Amino acid sequence: MDKNIETVLSYVNIVEEISGFVKLKKTGRNYTGLCPFHSEKTPSFSVNETKGLYYCFGCGKGGNVITFLKEIRGDSFSDIVDYLKNKYNIPVEYTKFRKTDSSSQAENPVKKIINLAVNFYYENLFVYISNSRHIMNYLNERGINVDVAKDFKLGYAGFGNGLTALLKSVKADLDIAADMGLLVKKDDYNKVYADRFVNKLIIPIMDRTGEPIALASRIITRERDQLSNNFPKYINTNNSEIFVKNNTLYGLDKALPFIKKENAVIVVEGYFDMITLYANGIKNIVATMGTALSKNHISSLSRLCDEIVLLYDGDKAGINAINRGMELFREFMDSSDKNIYAACLSGGEDPDTYVRKFGSENLIKLINESKKPPVEFAIDYYVEKNKKSGIIKNNEESRLKSKISVIKDVVPYFKKIGNNIIFSHYVNILANKLGLNENVIRRYIESNKSWIGTGNTDYSLDTAYEISIKEDMGIEDIIVSKIFCNLVLTEYISDDIISEFSDKDAVYIIKEIQNAVKKGASQEIIKGAVEEIISGTVNADKWKRIYYSGLMSENSGNREDFKKLLMKLKVNNIDKICRDILEAIKSGNLDEKGKVIKFQELNRLKYISKEFQKKICGY
Ligand SMILES: [Zn+2]
Missing domain, CATH: 3.90.580.10 (Zinc finger, CHC2-type domain)
Incomplete structure (x- = not known):
């Protein structure tokens, strides 16, 4: 190295x-x-x-x-x-x-172009203020002041083809810029390009280290009034080698230290929800970019902290998002040490408007009071849904029917619970909500019982490691793993012992290391070459795993233990031969004389094996 x-x-x-x-x-x-x-x-x-x-x-x-x-x-x-x-x-x-x-990075054209574009739009907003006053007014209306706008590097795409001209002047590849969705190609033959974003608010999207990777454009309100309601408010640049929309969380670069500090994250749906809440002091916050929450989103957040709160708008879109999210919650609710909650604002508020009306303290209070684990959220959601659709009526029979329909809706969520105590807890909640006896619900669920007991079993790293060792590592693997820890141990492997190995990879690795040692290479150099040696094996993935397993554990590569391992290899091989001989004797294909010879051989081998065993065990 x-x-x-x-x-x-x-x-x-x-x-x-x-x-x-x-x-x-x-x-x-x-x-x-x-x-x-x-x-x-x-x-x-x-x-x-x-x-x-x-x-x-x-x-x-x-x-x-x-x-x-x-x-x-x-x-x-x-x-x-x-x-x-x-x-x-x-x-x-x-x-x-x-x-x-x-x-x-400096030479990556995609990164270079997005950097240029973000800075260009930023300057448009803050340097040429007279051209962009209407944008500033719009931001002010949304409670975003100049400092916040600068902090988030917001920008303005004006009229004309300023970005195209800039990219041309620095000899950037305009085809790449068009592929990224920053420019449009007007004329393929003559290579005529134009800016894609005209009179738009620009919201740059950063990766978690704060480097721009894409941007979103937003129509300004006044213009929006003239367009059809179906016209999308936001348009993103395209997915590229550095940007995958469904995997990206807006604001993660800013929120990261606060997510770790709070050991919790709040997930909202829109850019402005994120910006406004952050500006108002709720800083452990990220936004999905107008897309549904994805499995990637949840898994990347669950790696950073123990609590994830999904905060949805109280309007119809928010309810729909919850409905879509249900499947995902089910997938994640069985992970034992992560807490996922959903919270919903009532009365058609979204987090952005709520925090501006009532302040961040009230929003935090509301979130903490209304957040629920997914199963409970599902229960409440389906109870409400049944109420709203008028199923819960005044006569006894239809009321019972509607209760059964709620139970049917929530059974899939119960399916994912692997823990009996949690299971009972939710049965209790459901019973109370529906005014039914717990046993009735339990019986109903148990009558669909095929899934009970298939819950998640706890599987710690230690056991995963143990199992991976036990499952895959035979004696030859273990010997090689010791050599990885202490290369000098190859000294003990004579040609005689090499012949005991049945795994060709193991022989290859040992011989390569022996050759290097013979040539006088230092331990450090050989260590550097081990990965390369491994890559020359048939089963390279397995050996790489064994190599790292050894490195990660404090495996000492003790000499005496190693010698015992070599003897164990011999013993194993002798035992195998003994088993073969026994098979031959039992098969009945031998005459009496043949049997006697085989028995003598067997006794001799058993004696040798015993002697080795004594050496291994020390008695
Ligand atoms: Zn992995």
Whole structure:
């Protein structure tokens, strides 16, 4: 490994860096959390602070802090080194990476173009104020002052083709800008382009580090009155290599430190809900960008904090969002240590108007009083729905029917509950709401019982690790894993012992390491080459997992234990031969003389095996 990179790594705390993306908990020697690279509900992502390594036992991703940031931010190697160097004030030169790395941020055309566009629109709003006074008025009406607008880098797209001209002047690729949805191509043959956004309010969308990745445009109110109601209020730039709308949460860059501080996040539906609440002091807040809440949204938030509150508008769209969200809640409600709540504002208010009328303290109070776990939300929702649709009537029979219909609606939510106490809790709530005896409800649910008992079982990281070890690691795997921890151990592996191995990968790995040792390579160099050796095996994923398992645990690679493992390998092989001989004797295909010879062989092998066993156990 390059010396400069080693210096960088020695300055950086991997736990601190990864904590920006994953909520880590100290468990034993390591830190664990929900893996950001695959979807999971129980943590199998592990970080070793002293070794500066992370590894996911679920999907097999692992490496050091640079690998992590590179993967999660999608930035180039040199960008990450840049970022770390500046953040930790690390005194290294690394110019050689700059030259060889072509994907650095400054050269990524998509990033460059979106940066130019965001700054262009921002200047339009704040430098040429006379042209954009109507935008400022509009923002003021919504309670957004100049400071807040600047903080969120809001902008104005005026009339004309200013952005097209700017991009041309810096020789940006206009086709890419058109693909991104910033320009429109008027004439394919002559390559004539024009600005896509005209007289619009511009809301830039940042990634969680505060870098622009896309933008949204909004029609100004006066213009909207002249358009049909179906015309969308907001238009986004297109998905690109740096922007996927359904995965992005608006405002996460600003909210991130507050989400961690509060260990909770509030999710709203609109840009202005997010901006207004943030400006009014509710800072642990993000918004879905006019899209439905997605599984990705919830899983990325559940990695950052323990409580997620989904705050919906009280109007019809809000109720519809809850209806859509139900499926998602069901998926997530069984994860034991995350609390997901839904809260709904009544009377047609949205969070933006509510906070401006009544203030942030009242909104927080309202959220805390009205937030409910999804099952309870579902119960109330379906009770209300049945009331509204007039099913709950005054005669006894139809009332009972409507109650049964509520139970039918909520049974799917009960299905996901894996815990008996929680199950009873909600049966009790449902019974009270419907004025029915608990046992009646219980009996009804149990008559649809096929799913009971299929609830989630607790599955801790330790057991996941244990199982992965037990399931996949035979004696040969364990021997190789010890070698990974202490390369010198290959000294004990003679050609005689090599012949005991049946796994070709294991033999390959051992021989490669032995060759390197023979050539006089230092431990450090061989360590650096191990991943490369692994990539040459047939079952590289498995070996990589074993390699990291060893690194993450404090596996010592003790010599005496290792010698015993080698003897155990011999014993196992002898035992296998013994079993084969026994099979042959039992088969009845041998004459008496043949049987006697086989018995003698068997006794000899059993003796050797016993001697080895004695050595292994020490008696
Ligand atoms: Zn993973």
